[in-house]
Amino acid sequence: MTDAIELLALESLLSAEERAFADSVRRLVDDQVRPHVAEWYESGRAPVRELARELGKLGLLGAHLTGYGCAGVSAVAYGLSCLELEAGDSGVRSLVSVQGSLAMFAIWKFGSEEQKQHWLPRMAAGEAIGCFGLTEPDHGSDPAGMTTRAVRDGDDWLLTGTKMWITNAPVAELAVIWARVEQGITGFVVPLAEPGVTVNEIGNKMSLRASATGELVFDNVRLPASAQLPGARGLKAPLSCLTEARYGIVWGALGAARDCLETAISYTRNREQFGRPLAGFQLTQAKLADMALELQKGYLLALHLGRLADAGQLQPEQVSVGKLNNVREALAIARTCRTLLGANGISGEYPIMRHANNLESVLTYEGTSEVHQLVIGQKLTGLSAFA
Numbered sequence: 001m002t003d004a005i006e007l008l009a010l011e012s013l014l015s016a017e018e019r020a021f022a023d024s025v026r027r028l029v030d031d032q033v034r035p036h037v038a039e040w041y042e043s044g045r046a047p048v049r050e051l052a053r054e055l056g057k058l059g060l061l062g063a064h065l066t067g068y069g070c071a072g073v074s075a076v077a078y079g080l081s082c083l084e085l086e087a088g089d090s091g092v093r094s095l096v097s098v099q100g101s102l103a104m105f106a107i108w109k110f111g112s113e114e115q116k117q118h119w120l121p122r123m124a125a126g127e128a129i130g131c132f133g134l135t136e137p138d139h140g141s142d143p144a145g146m147t148t149r150a151v152r153d154g155d156d157w158l159l160t161g162t163k164m165w166i167t168n169a170p171v172a173e174l175a176v177i178w179a180r181v182e183q184g185i186t187g188f189v190v191p192l193a194e195p196g197v198t199v200n201e202i203g204n205k206m207s208l209r210a211s212a213t214g215e216l217v218f219d220n221v222r223l224p225a226s227a228q229l230p231g232a233r234g235l236k237a238p239l240s241c242l243t244e245a246r247y248g249i250v251w252g253a254l255g256a257a258r259d260c261l262e263t264a265i266s267y268t269r270n271r272e273q274f275g276r277p278l279a280g281f282q283l284t285q286a287k288l289a290d291m292a293l294e295l296q297k298g299y300l301l302a303l304h305l306g307r308l309a310d311a312g313q314l315q316p317e318q319v320s321v322g323k324l325n326n327v328r329e330a331l332a333i334a335r336t337c338r339t340l341l342g343a344n345g346i347s348g349e350y351p352i353m354r355h356a357n358n359l360e361s362v363l364t365y366e367g368t369s370e371v372h373q374l375v376i377g378q379k380l381t382g383l384s385a386f387a
């Protein structure tokens with residue numbers, strides 16, 4: 001019997017350091033996520049702040065960034081950490097993606113030295129949680145239409161608008177907020193305790209229930225000039241942050257899929273119908289084999305993108321290829337694994353339905369599948385079909 005991810009001995013493509021790093025994340029997930037995550041999911045409450053500090057201790061927050069207390073690991077190692085975290089739960093990986101690849105990356109890439117010194121070491125340690133507000137109630141796939149705006153008042157800025165579906169918002173100390181100013185779109189670092197900020201938790205989620213999601217309302221929030229991210233000019237600034245986070249998802253989705261497949265293999269080996277294990281039926285094996293193929297292919301794709309990233313050559317449309325394929329296939333794997341467990345497939349006793357429900361969010365955020373098809377279509381044809 002061969003481990004699903006080891007069918008092609010793909011881990012032999014990793015360095016000893018990369019394998020050791022992945023193993024350390026897997027241990028953290030085994031010790032601190034797996035025993036509790038079903039309960040977090042059912043209650044819709046995860047101890048995000050405590051978890052952030054544990055993740056910070058292992059260097060997993062802003063892991064791929066350098067300086068300011070960040071671990072500075074390779075893109076491949078960062079991707080492997082996303083895979084292991086999402087094998088626990090997509091909500092835990094989302095916490096890490098939003099903290100490291102969106103909020104911290106925006107400050108690291110576009111912030112002033114003062115902003116970096118002030119925020120990044122505490123964020124890397126998990127002592128301050130950040131969020132990233134791009135989406136608005138009326139502007140999701142088309143953020144260029146955003147209506148959140150900041151106007152000058154002397155040297156200060158006054159920020160007004162609403163951001164929606166913001167991961168970490170209910171537990172965050174700061175938000176990187178994208179807003180329209182006279183010159184175009186720019187970013188601000190907004191401490192959420194400022195007067196005029198309201199944070200509303202979004203309840204009733206059927207997906208990513210172990211992740212905190214919120215609405216942020218800004219009503220003439222006064223910010224000093226130093227709150228603006230000086231290097232962030234135009235929509236390409238937040239889009240470059242999204243490319244970072246999407247790269248993590250390319251790997252992360254494989255973790256959810258691996259956990260589903262491992263669960264299904266174990267279950268079908270032990271469950272007997274018609275006098276033999278379900279795993280011994282040809283139809284079961286056809287499903288398992290096809291899922292293992294997609295998992296291996298997705299892993300090769302993620303690793304290829306990771307090696308390109310480490311060589312400084314990764315292009316946004318290549319990340320779109322990875323996100324589109326790996327999330328779509330992970331969701332298909334989760335759904336097929338669900339069938340293999342029969343009625344138990346819908347039970348919270350097993351992780352499959354939780355992963356499947358989570359992956360519905362992962363399919364939508366950081367660019368929907370359709371948006372990534374349009375990105376790839378534009379690259380192939382030279383024609384934009386967005387509008």
Ligand SMILES: Cc1cc2nc3c(=O)[nH]c(=O)nc-3n(C[C@H](O)[C@H](O)[C@H](O)COP(=O)(O)OP(=O)(O)OC[C@H]3O[C@@H](n4cnc5c(N)ncnc54)[C@H](O)[C@@H]3O)c2cc1C
Pocket residue numbers: 098131132133134135139140141142164165166167168208213361364365366367368369370371385386387
């Ligand atoms: C759990 C969760 C967490 C999130 N966290 C964050 C966060 O931290 N920060 C943040 O800023 N946002 C976050 N989001 C928001 C997410 O990025 C948006 O939901 C996403 O961009 C899609 O926007 P929308 O929901 O408004 O859908 P819409 O843009 O209204 O799209 C609805 C449907 O129409 C399709 N569509 C749209 N335009 C086109 C087109 N031109 N051609 C064809 N089809 C099209 C879409 O693909 C989709 O299928 C989160 C979302 C979820 C669910």
